[in-house]
Amino acid sequence: MLPSADRLQQLAISESGFIFDPVSGHSFSVNETGIIIVRLLQQGKDLPTTIAELQNSYSEQATIIERDLMEFVSLLREQVDASL
Amino acid sequence: MTISNPTSNQCRVAITGMNAKPDNPGPGVAVARCLKETPNFYGQLIGLGYDSLDPGLYMQEFIDESYLLPYPSAGEDALLARIEEIHQTTTIDILIPCLDSELPNFIRLAPKLKSLGIKTVLPDADQFRLRSKDRLPELAEFADIECPKIKSITNIGFFNDCEKQGWDYPLVVKGIFYDAYIVHHKDEASTAFRKVASQWGYPVLVQKMAKGEEYNLTAIGDGKGNLIAPVMMKKMALTDKGKAWAGVSIFDQKLLDAAIRLVKAIHWTGPLELEVMKDRQGHYQLIEINPRFPAWIYLSEGVQQNLPFALLKHAFGEQPSNYPDYHSGILFIRYAQEKIVSIDEFENIVMNGTGNKASGTDEL
Numbered sequence: 001m002l003p004s005a006d007r008l009q010q011l012a013i014s015e016s017g018f019i020f021d022p023v024s025g026h027s028f029s030v031n032e033t034g035i036i037i038v039r040l041l042q043q044g045k046d047l048p049t050t051i052a053e054l055q056n057s058y059s060e061q062a063t064i065i066e067r068d069l070m071e072f073v074s075l076l077r078e079q080v081d082a083s084l
Numbered sequence: 085m086t087i088s089n090p091t092s093n094q095c096r097v098a099i100t101g102m103n104a105k106p107d108n109p110g111p112g113v114a115v116a117r118c119l120k121e122t123p124n125f126y127g128q129l130i131g132l133g134y135d136s137l138d139p140g141l142y143m144q145e146f147i148d149e150s151y152l153l154p155y156p157s158a159g160e161d162a163l164l165a166r167i168e169e170i171h172q173t174t175t176i177d178i179l180i181p182c183l184d185s186e187l188p189n190f191i192r193l194a195p196k197l198k199s200l201g202i203k204t205v206l207p208d209a210d211q212f213r214l215r216s217k218d219r220l221p222e223l224a225e226f227a228d229i230e231c232p233k234i235k236s237i238t239n240i241g242f243f244n245d246c247e248k249q250g251w252d253y254p255l256v257v258k259g260i261f262y263d264a265y266i267v268h269h270k271d272e273a274s275t276a277f278r279k280v281a282s283q284w285g286y287p288v289l290v291q292k293m294a295k296g297e298e299y300n301l302t303a304i305g306d307g308k309g310n311l312i313a314p315v316m317m318k319k320m321a322l323t324d325k326g327k328a329w330a331g332v333s334i335f336d337q338k339l340l341d342a343a344i345r346l347v348k349a350i351h352w353t354g355p356l357e358l359e360v361m362k363d364r365q366g367h368y369q370l371i372e373i374n375p376r377f378p379a380w381i382y383l384s385e386g387v388q389q390n391l392p393f394a395l396l397k398h399a400f401g402e403q404p405s406n407y408p409d410y411h412s413g414i415l416f417i418r419y420a421q422e423k424i425v426s427i428d429e430f431e432n433i434v435m436n437g438t439g440n441k442a443s444g445t446d447e448l
């Protein structure tokens with residue numbers, strides 16, 4: 001399950017991939033692909049739309065993108081849930 | 085001469101808490117630094133310390149004059165006599181106490197200080213008692229926030245069978261004013277009990293351990309139920325005593341709402357600091373309320389709220405302006421450095437209890 005769009009929108013994300021959560025004070029970093037994913041999710045895109053957008057950028061099978069995305073989202077949720 | 089506003093260059097502010105041991109610094113130097121760095125403050129700062137080795141007494145970059153006070157244990161009469169003596173030498177317009185242990189004396193003396201023309205912004209005795217560590221659960225109810233169980237004890241024998249009474253380790257052993265030790269078994273608890281009792285007296289407090297990460301909020305209560313200029317912070321690094329060595333400003337509406345409810349319920353007057361723990365489910369537990377500015381108050385200047393100056397404005401009757409939303413994501417990282425002090429300066433503090441120019445020290 002995705003963190004809520006409201007919570008995601010609270011995250012401040014820089015060009016370098018450094019993310020600061022102003023509610024919890026936690027910070028963490030993501031790579032280039034992570035930046036794209038977080039920004040898509042901040043825009044309220046659901047998982048199928050995010051997968052489709054990633055497919056346009058990366059020549060990879062949808063199943064692999066979905067698997068990696070689910071893993072990323074799980075890690076992201078850990079970071080954001082820790083600051084509920 | 086009566087000063088009518090805090091921006092007057094005649095405004096003279098006395099600040100206590102000039103101690104600054106790195107593992108547990110007093111807030112006084114940080115309060116002075118906030119005021120000195122406020123573009124609208126042109127007055128003079130008077131540092132009041134209890135020990136000739138309090139470094140703030142020698143920090144000319146922040147403090148214009150320095151004086152020693154009798155220790156709080158000497159009582160309010162000795163304190164009043166010393167304040168009167170200082171006030172005759174150098175007028176004090178407003179006094180900002182910064183240490184828990186001295187507050188009972190200053191609260192009792194507030195009417196007398198007022199009659200001398202010295203303003204204070206302090207809670208009354210009832211409010212002060214309500215925030216005492218042993219009454220925290222009562223206060224937490226006002227704020228609709230959970231609070232770990234706490235018990236006052238006077239007998240070290242409590243730790244022999246505390247687990248049978250539902251007080252499982254780890255526990256926190258606390259002094260009535262300061263100090264807290266996390267203890268994991270009877271021997272640690274007994275050692276902590278003796279340390280705390282010898283330094284801060286009885287009762288000693290035992291609190292159930294609240295799990296999570298620590299967040300703090302500091303602000304000013306206006307005495308009418310309103311909260312002025314709240315600043316919130318997450319501790320990022322701690323000293324051995326659990327004090328913040330680094331922190332980052334945050335904004336958490338849940339924490340702010342709890343502080344608003346609390347101040348509204350008890351009409352708190354003056355500075356305060358809320359210490360809470362937040363667990364992974366996002367539940368807050370109130371662990372302490374301090375009736376003063378915290379040592380990390382300089383972060384309030386860092387986020388452009390400057391609470392010490394806000395306190396001056398409030399004390400002089402200015403309506404608190406609408407403070408802009410501050411920036412979260414501003415860090416402070418504390419550091420220790422050596423203050424070089426001439427033997428003449430030191431002598432003057434030791435022998436005369438003052439570091440002001442009038443008493444003959446050229447360097448100060």
